[in-house]
Amino acid sequence: MPPPKTPTIYDVARLSGVSIATISRALNSPDKVNPETRTKVMEAIDRLGFVPKAEARARALQSANRIGVITPFFTAPSFVQRLRGVAGTLSRANYELVIYPVDSVEHMQGYISSIPIMGNLDGLIIMSLAIEKTDARRLIENGMQTVLIEFSHEELNSIIINDEQGGRMVAEYLIQKGHKSLGFLGDIEPPERYAIHPVKSRLEGFKKTLEEAGVSFPKKNIKQALYSQENSRQAAYELLSMSSRPTALFAASDIQALSVMKVARQLNLRIPDDLAVIGFDDIDMADYVDLTTVRQHLDESGRLAAEMVLARIRDGSRALQHINLPLNLVERATV
Amino acid sequence: MPPPKTPTIYDVARLSGVSIATISRALNSPDKVNPETRTKVMEAIDRLGFVPKAEARARALQSANRIGVITPFFTAPSFVQRLRGVAGTLSRANYELVIYPVDSVEHMQGYISSIPIMGNLDGLIIMSLAIEKTDARRLIENGMQTVLIEFSHEELNSIIINDEQGGRMVAEYLIQKGHKSLGFLGDIEPPERYAIHPVKSRLEGFKKTLEEAGVSFPKKNIKQALYSQENSRQAAYELLSMSSRPTALFAASDIQALSVMKVARQLNLRIPDDLAVIGFDDIDMADYVDLTTVRQHLDESGRLAAEMVLARIRDGSRALQHINLPLNLVERATV
DNA sequence: TGTTACACTGAAAGTGCTTTCATTTTTTCT
DNA sequence: AGAAAAAATGAAAGCACTTTCAGTGTAACA
Structure with a gap:
C-alpha cells in the first residue's frame, strides 16, 4: 500500500477539473475567480482535505510574510501599545507577527544571530534595546530589513524621541x-x-x-x-x-x-x-x-516602524530613515 | 544601490566554479564530494555568507518550535496578561510566539483554515473566541495541538472560568x-x-x-x-x-x-x-x-494553556483536559 | 595495455505553489 | 447584431533547492 500522500494543488485541480492556477487564485484572490468555479474548487479542497504547504508557498512567494519584533517584557503597557501599532499595520498588510520577548542578554544575542539565518522572517523591529555593532552588521549583511525603536544606529532605520x-x-x-x-x-x-x-x-x-x-x-x-x-x-x-x-x-x-x-x-x-x-x-x-x-505617541511609533519595514521590504533601495517623533505635554488633572 | 539580496546556491556555484548540485552535496552529504572541491565551496559559502534557506525551513518543519496564539484585540489588558503567561512559559521552553490578532470574522476563519495547513506551527492557543464545529474538526484532523481559553469544545483542550x-x-x-x-x-x-x-x-x-x-x-x-x-x-x-x-x-x-x-x-x-x-x-x-x-487569574490561564500545548506536543496521547479556573473576589477600596 | 570499478560531477527533472501573459468567454454598449 | 471592454481561465515560467541519472576522469586490476 502506497503511503497516503497529502494532497497537493494538483490533486485538487484534477478533481475539480480546472487548472492549478485557478486553485491558487481561488485561495489567494477569490474575487478573481467565478463564484461557481470557486465553489467547485472549495468542495474539492474540502473533500481532499487539501492544505497548501507553507514551505512551498514561501518559496514561490519569496517571502514568508512574517515580521519579527524583539522586545523586552513585551507586556509592559508602553510596549504593548507600540505592539498594537505594529500589529495593526501588519495585519492589514497580511503579515504575521512573531514576538521575541527578551529577558536576558544572551537571549537578545541569540535572537539576532539566529534570526536572519532562519531566513523565515522578512523584517525585524527591535524595540528599546541597544544593539551592538557586530549585531547590526550581521543584520545588514544578511539583508534583514530592520528598524529600531528608541535606539538609533547609523546604518539601520530608527525611530526615536528626544x-x-x-x-x-x-x-x-x-x-x-x-x-x-x-x-x-x-x-x-x-x-x-x-x-x-x-x-x-x-x-x-x-x-x-x-x-x-x-x-x-x-x-x-x-x-x-x-x-x-x-x-x-x-x-x-x-x-x-x-x-x-x-x-x-x-x-x-x-x-x-x-x-x-x-x-x-x-x-x-x-x-x-x-x-x-x-x-x-x-x-x-x-x-x-x-x-x-x-x-510619546506609542501606537504611532509602532505603526511607523511597521510601515518602514514594509516599505523597505517592497523596495530595498529606499533611503534610511531616522525619525524623531514629537513629544506633547498632555494636561489632565494631576498637576 | 542594488538591494542586498541574500545569496542563493547559484551565487555560491558561480563563485566557486562548480554546479549547484555540488554545492548542495557539499552541504548535505559531504562524503560524496572531493575534499578539495568541498573546501573551495565552503570558502565561497563563507565569503558570501550564504545560508541555505530551504534547508533551514525543512529543519524547521520537523518541528517549528513555534506556537501560535489567535486572539481578538490582543492589546486589551486582559488579553495581554494572558499572553504574558503564555510568553513566559514559551520563552523558557524555547518556543517562538506568533500572534494572530483577529479583528474580523473573516480573519478568524482565514486563520483557522490556513494555519494548521501551513504546517509551520506546532501548537495553537485560541483565546476568547467561539470556534465552530467545522473549524475544530479541521484543527483536529490536521493534528494541530490546540487549547482554547474562555471557550470549550469537547474534543479540544480548554481552560474556562465560571x-x-x-x-x-x-x-x-x-x-x-x-x-x-x-x-x-x-x-x-x-x-x-x-x-x-x-x-x-x-x-x-x-x-x-x-x-x-x-x-x-x-x-x-x-x-x-x-x-x-x-x-x-x-x-x-x-x-x-x-x-x-x-x-x-x-x-x-x-x-x-x-x-x-x-x-x-x-x-x-x-x-x-x-x-x-x-x-x-x-x-x-x-x-x-x-x-x-x-x-480570574489571567496570567495563570495563559501559563496553563502554554503548558498544555507543550505537554501535548511532547506526548500526543495525553488525555484531553478541561480546566475550570477558580474565581476570587479581591477586596480593595472601591466597595 | 586494456578493462573495470569507482569516486566525482553536472544537467536536468522534480518539489508545490504563485504569477504573468495570452487566450477564451462573457458582458456591455451602441 | 457587432464591436469593444471586462472577466475568467490555462499554460508556462519562475522560486531555491534536492535528487536522480548519466556521464567524466582516474586508479586499480588482470
Missing part, C-alpha cells in the same frame, strides 16, 4: 505652575547590558532646566526605582514621607506615576492640591486616571 | 455590604459572530442572585456598553445621572470599571461612599487604582 527635551518640557511646565520643590522618580540605571537609558536623559533635561531657572533640586529628591510596582511604591513612599516633601513629582513613566498616586492616596495626600504628579508615555491608562503626562 | 458564578459572587458581596440599589454595565452583546458571551453569563448570575435575595433590579439599571472607553463612559454617565441612581455598580470588566470611576470623579461622586464600584478580571491596573474586583 528624551532630554521631554524632561525639559516637564520642568518648564511644573515651574510655570508655580512649583518650587520638585522630585523625580524613575529607573535611571537599568541593569542589563542591552538596556537603553531614556530615563537618564529625561532626568538630565529635567535637571538642567531647573538649574537654568534657578530652582533648587537637591539630590535626595531624585529616587532610583525599578519599574516594578513594589519598588516604585517604596521609592514613592520614601520621597513623600521626607520632612520637606516635594510639591510635585515627575515619574519617568506613567506606570510609576500610578504607583506614586497610589501611595499618595494611602498617605491621604490630595492630588493635585497637596501633590502634583506628572508621568511620561501617555499610556491608555493615563487618560482613565486623568494623569497629566508627556505623550 | 462566569455565572462570578456574577453571583459579586451580587452576594454587594448585598452583604448592604447595597439595595445595584447597577450593571457591560458588553452584553458582542456583535461579532465569533464572539463569546461571558458578560452575559456574568449578568445572569448577578441577576439571579439578586432575585433570589429579593433585591429589586430594574431593567433600566442594566446598561449595554461596548468595551471602548467612550462608549463605556457614556453608559456610565447615563447610569449615574438617573434620578434614583444605584449605590453600587458592577462593571463586567475592570477596564469598564475604570471608566465608571472616571465618570464618578467628574460627577463628584466619592468612591466608595457615594458609589461602590466593582469590576471583573483583576488586571494589573486594578491594584494600582485600588479597584475591588473578581480575579
Whole structure:
C-alpha cells in the first residue's frame, strides 16, 4: 500500500477539473475567480482535505510574510501599545507577527544571530534595546530589513524621541505652575547590558532646566526605582514621607506615576492640591486616571516602524530613515 | 544601490566554479564530494555568507518550535496578561510566539483554515473566541495541538472560568455590604459572530442572585456598553445621572470599571461612599487604582494553556483536559 | 595495455505553489 | 447584431533547492 500522500494543488485541480492556477487564485484572490468555479474548487479542497504547504508557498512567494519584533517584557503597557501599532499595520498588510520577548542578554544575542539565518522572517523591529555593532552588521549583511525603536544606529532605520527635551518640557511646565520643590522618580540605571537609558536623559533635561531657572533640586529628591510596582511604591513612599516633601513629582513613566498616586492616596495626600504628579508615555491608562503626562505617541511609533519595514521590504533601495517623533505635554488633572 | 539580496546556491556555484548540485552535496552529504572541491565551496559559502534557506525551513518543519496564539484585540489588558503567561512559559521552553490578532470574522476563519495547513506551527492557543464545529474538526484532523481559553469544545483542550458564578459572587458581596440599589454595565452583546458571551453569563448570575435575595433590579439599571472607553463612559454617565441612581455598580470588566470611576470623579461622586464600584478580571491596573474586583487569574490561564500545548506536543496521547479556573473576589477600596 | 570499478560531477527533472501573459468567454454598449 | 471592454481561465515560467541519472576522469586490476 502506497503511503497516503497529502494532497497537493494538483490533486485538487484534477478533481475539480480546472487548472492549478485557478486553485491558487481561488485561495489567494477569490474575487478573481467565478463564484461557481470557486465553489467547485472549495468542495474539492474540502473533500481532499487539501492544505497548501507553507514551505512551498514561501518559496514561490519569496517571502514568508512574517515580521519579527524583539522586545523586552513585551507586556509592559508602553510596549504593548507600540505592539498594537505594529500589529495593526501588519495585519492589514497580511503579515504575521512573531514576538521575541527578551529577558536576558544572551537571549537578545541569540535572537539576532539566529534570526536572519532562519531566513523565515522578512523584517525585524527591535524595540528599546541597544544593539551592538557586530549585531547590526550581521543584520545588514544578511539583508534583514530592520528598524529600531528608541535606539538609533547609523546604518539601520530608527525611530526615536528626544528624551532630554521631554524632561525639559516637564520642568518648564511644573515651574510655570508655580512649583518650587520638585522630585523625580524613575529607573535611571537599568541593569542589563542591552538596556537603553531614556530615563537618564529625561532626568538630565529635567535637571538642567531647573538649574537654568534657578530652582533648587537637591539630590535626595531624585529616587532610583525599578519599574516594578513594589519598588516604585517604596521609592514613592520614601520621597513623600521626607520632612520637606516635594510639591510635585515627575515619574519617568506613567506606570510609576500610578504607583506614586497610589501611595499618595494611602498617605491621604490630595492630588493635585497637596501633590502634583506628572508621568511620561501617555499610556491608555493615563487618560482613565486623568494623569497629566508627556505623550510619546506609542501606537504611532509602532505603526511607523511597521510601515518602514514594509516599505523597505517592497523596495530595498529606499533611503534610511531616522525619525524623531514629537513629544506633547498632555494636561489632565494631576498637576 | 542594488538591494542586498541574500545569496542563493547559484551565487555560491558561480563563485566557486562548480554546479549547484555540488554545492548542495557539499552541504548535505559531504562524503560524496572531493575534499578539495568541498573546501573551495565552503570558502565561497563563507565569503558570501550564504545560508541555505530551504534547508533551514525543512529543519524547521520537523518541528517549528513555534506556537501560535489567535486572539481578538490582543492589546486589551486582559488579553495581554494572558499572553504574558503564555510568553513566559514559551520563552523558557524555547518556543517562538506568533500572534494572530483577529479583528474580523473573516480573519478568524482565514486563520483557522490556513494555519494548521501551513504546517509551520506546532501548537495553537485560541483565546476568547467561539470556534465552530467545522473549524475544530479541521484543527483536529490536521493534528494541530490546540487549547482554547474562555471557550470549550469537547474534543479540544480548554481552560474556562465560571462566569455565572462570578456574577453571583459579586451580587452576594454587594448585598452583604448592604447595597439595595445595584447597577450593571457591560458588553452584553458582542456583535461579532465569533464572539463569546461571558458578560452575559456574568449578568445572569448577578441577576439571579439578586432575585433570589429579593433585591429589586430594574431593567433600566442594566446598561449595554461596548468595551471602548467612550462608549463605556457614556453608559456610565447615563447610569449615574438617573434620578434614583444605584449605590453600587458592577462593571463586567475592570477596564469598564475604570471608566465608571472616571465618570464618578467628574460627577463628584466619592468612591466608595457615594458609589461602590466593582469590576471583573483583576488586571494589573486594578491594584494600582485600588479597584475591588473578581480575579480570574489571567496570567495563570495563559501559563496553563502554554503548558498544555507543550505537554501535548511532547506526548500526543495525553488525555484531553478541561480546566475550570477558580474565581476570587479581591477586596480593595472601591466597595 | 586494456578493462573495470569507482569516486566525482553536472544537467536536468522534480518539489508545490504563485504569477504573468495570452487566450477564451462573457458582458456591455451602441 | 457587432464591436469593444471586462472577466475568467490555462499554460508556462519562475522560486531555491534536492535528487536522480548519466556521464567524466582516474586508479586499480588482470
